[in-house]
């Protein structure tokens with residue numbers, strides 16, 4: 001399929017995904033061998049049965065044949081089980097590799113791209129779309145290969161047994177294929193629409209469950225239900241379209257089998273009466289006919305699921321094409337001594353957000369960024385963390401371009417406290433130690449908790465660092481969450497501490513103690529803090545005022 005310009009883009013995309021994540025050729029070889037053994041043994045059974053039937057009248061039971069038959073049946077069952085297990089193992093390996101690579105891609109995707117995506121939709125894609133791609137390999141491919149081998153082998157064996165009955169059967173199969181093929185092809189659009197509808201539903205429902213309080217407070221329960229109903233109806237509509245096709249494929253396959261059976265019985269009766277056919281041949285033929293049911297259905301399912309997997313691959317390939325954040329240059333930043341923004345300009349979605357920013361941060365001190373809401377304060381401090389590759393060339397770290405350094409080593413010297421501190425649904429300890437490679441002792445953790453004034457909160461939760469932070473974060477008040485985020489930042493022992501409105505939810509006492517902590521720290525590290533609150537500024541602070549993305553004022557003293 002590779003390099004085939006005529007292949008549909010969806011199928012080419014599926015091939016690309018599978019060729020990267022499929023198991024190695026040895027696994028395929030083992031799988032094919034298992035298929036050949038399982039299918040081959042199933043083909044031998046009717047021949048044994050024929051022999052048994054044709055010899056009963058003359059010689060009584062042939063016990064050697066019966067024993068051979070039992071042996072073949074048992075081995076066939078074992079190899080079929082082994083094949084199912086091996087196929088599932090191959091599929092799950094592919095699923096693991098595919099999902100891991102997608103998560104890796106998203107973790108490394110440029111922040112500017114992720115800003116426009118919905119987290120729940122991305123999660124839905126990783127879960128559902130990769131499952132579709134997996135099942136084509138784990139179940140459908142085995143069905144296809146064993147189906148094709150069975151079909152060819154059965155037809156050859158049947159032909160050798162009796163060419164006339166085989167022609168009758170082939171005519172029936174041709175009629176069935178004519179009806180089933182257009183049905184299987186119609187799954188193409190259905191599968192994609194179904195997966196889109198499921199992803200929309202998943203995204204909406206997860207957002208609603210997260211915002212339960214807001215929905216109640218706004219009396220929005222009914223509108224949530226209405227919208228959910230709409231999305232559910234959409235999903236139901238596509239699921240029913242799929243069910244209609246599947247419910248036609250199965251009975252049509254059965255109908256073809258029944259037609260074939262009736263035709264074969266009728267012709268057999270005629271040829272037995274003429275003496276040109278034995279009862280054993282008819283028995284073997286009927287057994288092969290039943291054996292054909294599974295391969296025929298498998299073939300139908302393969303082509304319909306192939307369309308589904310191809311649709312899923314389109315979406316997964318979109319993720320695979322997201323541009324990754326650069327890992328930076330070769331230099332490792334051991335100690336950050338200065339960072340300077342030089343004529344920095346930042347645009348997003350065609351909007352100029354920061355312009356002509358010239359600012360320097362030395363090894364120690366406190367810089368306060370002031371400005372009205374929307375003036376670009378948060379965007380400015382986020383530049384320091386290298387979230388946006390396009391501005392990194394205007395940032396000098398220790399007087400060298402930011403891009404010369406390994407990105408992780410620069411970030412390793414920094415800590416960031418976001419405007420809305422985010423906590424994971426994990427233990428307090430895991431939240432505190434986020435990203436740390438050297439694990440601090442419990443004493444160090446306690447010291448940070450005490451420094452940010454969280455000791456009484458810590459006693460309230462019985463000093464249990466392993467308690468789980470729920471998604472709704474009920475363990476924390478708004479102010480406690482802010483102080484917790486500051487403790488997490490301090491544990492990183494940063495050279496540059498960047499805080500976005502760190503005291504907006506704090507009372508006067510806590511605000512004063514956090515400011516005194518930050519001032520104390522600014523003797524050894526540089527603290528950059530965004531705030532609205534001019535009361536927090538002390539005469540010795542370096543104050544930068546932003547207006548519409550431009551620095552309108554910088555001063556060392558505030559009146």
Ligand SMILES: Nc1ncnc2c1ncn2[C@@H]1O[C@H](COP(=O)(O)OP(=O)(O)OP(=O)(O)O)[C@@H](O)[C@H]1O
Pocket residue numbers: 112115348349351353371372373374375376377378379380419
């Ligand atoms: N990635 C982005 N894409 C599009 N617009 C953006 C992006 N980042 C910031 N903006 C816009 O830039 C403007 C400045 O945002 P920013 O969050 O930096 O302001 P702020 O001064 O921190 O405001 P506040 O004090 O209210 O938090 C806003 O209008 C925001 O919508």
